[in-house]
Amino acid sequence: MSKKKKKIGSTVFMVLMVLFLYAPIIYTMVFSFNEGKSLTNFTGFSLKWYSKMFANKTMMESLFYTIACAVLATAISTVAGTITAIGLSKSRRAVKSVVEQLNQLPIMNPEIVTAIGLLMLFSAIHIEKGFFTMLVAHIMFCIPYVILSVMPKLRTLNPNIAEAAMDLGATPWQALTKVIVPQCMPGIISGALIAFTMSFDDFVISYFVTGNGVSNISILVYTESRRVNPSINALSTLIVLIITVALILVNVIPSIASKKEAKLAVDKDI
């Protein structure tokens, strides 16, 4: 009996936990379809706030900047991070530890410290704040995470395979692109996913280093949250949708690809 009671107790606790974690998000999504302006009284279904959102130039612009910055930062930091990680795996210990120490700084430091450091750097070398500075900042904090997710894959790699490829006549470039990179693909993909979501969701660093009318959606939500504006709910719903689709894509594509590969292999065997 007491065991059963315990089980009921833990189930209730976990249900409350899920409610706590998800209710606010669902609440926002529901009220994005509200007819009225109220955030507390649901008066009827309408898509009014969505059409208002799409008509709002600042919102669309910041959505564009957010996506553009996330895509560019992800692409650049994934390539740069992978190259660096491969280089690091062959480097001397001293170089390795210097890079690892430097990478720890943006990960361990409070975001606001990283942000003001970058703000002062850009002003010291007289770069005007805008999209470019935001992109540089995002690349800066994304690369360490890409390196962190590629390194473990490289460590488990058998170095003899790349050596063998080169002994058989492959150029170093071929050994890199045909042997090493394909083998650490899972690490590269998860690094890219982390980079994308970090860039897409970033607020503190972007808030300090952007300017000249360039903002991302986090900054927009922050500045708009002071007054009642249900378009923010519509925007939030859109953001949740984008992130969900990105997560599904990343989880589904590799499994589809591997299934296809398996199927091809089977077909060949037949």
Added chain:
Amino acid sequence: MKQFRKMVYPYLLWSTVVIAVPMLLILLYAFTSGGNSVSKFMFSLHNFKRFLTDKTFLEVLYRSLRIAVETTVVCVLLGYPAAYIIAKYSEKVKMRWVLVITLPTWINMLVRTYAWTGILQEDGVINSFLGLFGIGPVTFMYTDFAVILGMVYNFLPFMIIQIYTSLTKMDYSLIEAASDLGANPRKCFTKVTLPLSMPGVISGITLVFLPSVSSFCIPRMLGGGSYVMVGTIIESQFLTAGDWNFGSAISLIMAIIIMISMYITKKVDKGEKLEAINA
């Protein structure tokens, strides 16, 4: 394979410029006065003196630390049971729960914090629910409660996952051994499970305390414009007041406090381990 070594050099240069130099700039500004023009730099401890002698600043520092500690305590109290329950589920169910807990962290923090503003209003859902029992309306917005709630909401998943990971790594035969040797379930938990899961609790504390003490968007959104924490002072020094020297000094003080608290947490953990071994 040595030819691949060269691939590190571009990043070495890059990280020196965008990671190391900014940190040096913070140090430089913190220990100087004379504004943003390089030619006027003069070494001084004025910024630190100003912060440490002004009562209002010290009160803000105290409040930030108190809010961060309270947030961390609530996260441990809610996160430990959750992690413990998940760790007891079967392998398949476990993975699903980990997904359920981590999924919200992928969604923009500002959006998740903003969601609470509607719920906590005087005429919001919670107050209409309390109204059914004749309570309220209670003011939630712009209070310590709202700020701590927002932080717990944002950072709790980190705590749960850290504790869960250390619980699943644990060697369960130790618990069986303890109970075979006559320990009751409670003793098994306090003498075996809890000490073995401490590393997870410690890293969870780090992941919650650090962003809580330096956060400035959660206090601004749920605490209102006049709710001041260390993060919000730094923000205003850089974006409105324009006193970068003072702002850098405050950031440095905050970074040092965070480092000290991390050090203490680790020490406490080690001390407990030594005690356990000696006992």
